[in-house]
Amino acid sequence: MPQTKNSLFDTFQRPMQDLRISVIDRCNFRCSYCMPDAEFGKHYSFLQTKDWLTFGEITRLTKIFVSLGVSKVRLTGGEPLLRPDLHELIGQLSTIKNIDDLALTTNGSFLAGQAADLQKAGLRRLTVSLDSLDEATFKKLSGGRGSPTEVLSGITAAKQAGFRNIKINAVIQKNINEHTVLDLVDYSRSSGHILRLIEYMDVGNCNHWESTAVVKSNTLLEQINAQYPIEPLEANYYGEVAERYRFKDGQGEIGFISSVSQPFCGTCTRLRLSTDGKLYTCLFASQSIDLATPLRNGATDTELTALITTAWHKRADKYSENRYLFRSIDRQAPKVEMFQIGG
Numbered sequence: 001m002p003q004t005k006n007s008l009f010d011t012f013q014r015p016m017q018d019l020r021i022s023v024i025d026r027c028n029f030r031c032s033y034c035m036p037d038a039e040f041g042k043h044y045s046f047l048q049t050k051d052w053l054t055f056g057e058i059t060r061l062t063k064i065f066v067s068l069g070v071s072k073v074r075l076t077g078g079e080p081l082l083r084p085d086l087h088e089l090i091g092q093l094s095t096i097k098n099i100d101d102l103a104l105t106t107n108g109s110f111l112a113g114q115a116a117d118l119q120k121a122g123l124r125r126l127t128v129s130l131d132s133l134d135e136a137t138f139k140k141l142s143g144g145r146g147s148p149t150e151v152l153s154g155i156t157a158a159k160q161a162g163f164r165n166i167k168i169n170a171v172i173q174k175n176i177n178e179h180t181v182l183d184l185v186d187y188s189r190s191s192g193h194i195l196r197l198i199e200y201m202d203v204g205n206c207n208h209w210e211s212t213a214v215v216k217s218n219t220l221l222e223q224i225n226a227q228y229p230i231e232p233l234e235a236n237y238y239g240e241v242a243e244r245y246r247f248k249d250g251q252g253e254i255g256f257i258s259s260v261s262q263p264f265c266g267t268c269t270r271l272r273l274s275t276d277g278k279l280y281t282c283l284f285a286s287q288s289i290d291l292a293t294p295l296r297n298g299a300t301d302t303e304l305t306a307l308i309t310t311a312w313h314k315r316a317d318k319y320s321e322n323r324y325l326f327r328s329i330d331r332q333a334p335k336v337e338m339f340q341i342g343g
């Protein structure tokens with residue numbers, strides 16, 4: 001078991017290590033597995049800007065999380081590059097000692113215009129969501145928004161700005177984009193970016209998830225291995241979600257994130273802060289701890305630290321390991337939407 005400087009452990013002895021911060025709940029895409037247009041169209045009320053945690057509040061809370069053992073911080077959304085002046089927040093967070101990894105996940109559509117500023121401000125790592133290189137398939141998944149060309153030019157700009165080991169995340173669905181996976185593999189092998197294939201998950205309450213729509217990682221692994229032989233690699237760190245493989249011909253590596261077929265809750269070190277300051281201890285949580293109200297009512301750092309410490313100590317989330325049990329329960333409490341807390 002890894003020991004971070006001052007580890008805080010939950011009920012399954014999992015250390016608190018990885019904080020994901022949703023800086024905005026809005027997005028310019030309407031990906032069917034996350035924010036389907038039918039439910040989150042023009043009539044849906046997203047958070048008002050007054051409800052967003054300010055950069056100062058995010059930085060203050062992040063310092064507290066880091067004092068409790070967090071060493072990895074990832075900015076997410078919605079689409080984080082829609083949050084105005086995001087590079088200023090990155091500048092503030094990059095001055096916090098003991099953050100080993102400051103990363104961001106984006107759909108890439110605004111990256112071309114912001115990559116240089118993000119890098120200059122201190123962002124260390126980038127993950128770009130790209131579910132297909134085929135225009136029609138891409139649009140089928142994004143709610144008709146954006147294009148692979150736009151995302152690719154964003155990735156190119158990020159590489160020119162100095163980002164390395166850029167991760168490309170693709171959520172694979174049966175009979176939707178499964179047939180275009182090898183194009184993504186070819187792109188990642190030729191570009192040097194790291195492709196990660198993600199099993200389609202029942203996040204939130206609106207993507208009408210069916211287990212029959214899941215393409216299991218092992219299936220993809222066999223297909224890819226038949227074309228480009230691969231071999232397993234060690235995890236980069238405790239709690240890493242992707243199973244890593246390298247191409248035997250030296251053309252880089254590929255990862256598989258198998259929350260459905262091979263749940264990884266046993267080593268889950270992640271917690272999530274929503275745009276409006278609610279703390280979630282699981283991607284599939286139904287409950288949260290409100291940090292914004294006490295923070296705005298003058299709570300001290302000690303009081304906020306106690307709230308977070310209690311939340312983690314009591315943590316017993318293992319949704320993916322018990323997915324089918326939970327799904328069999330009627331009147332399940334609604335889960336948080338993924339775009340409210342980031343993936």
Ligand code: SF4
Pocket residue numbers: 264265266268269270281282283284317318319320321
């Ligand atoms: S389902 Fe919850 S506990 Fe399991 S790995 Fe995902 S976030 Fe962690």
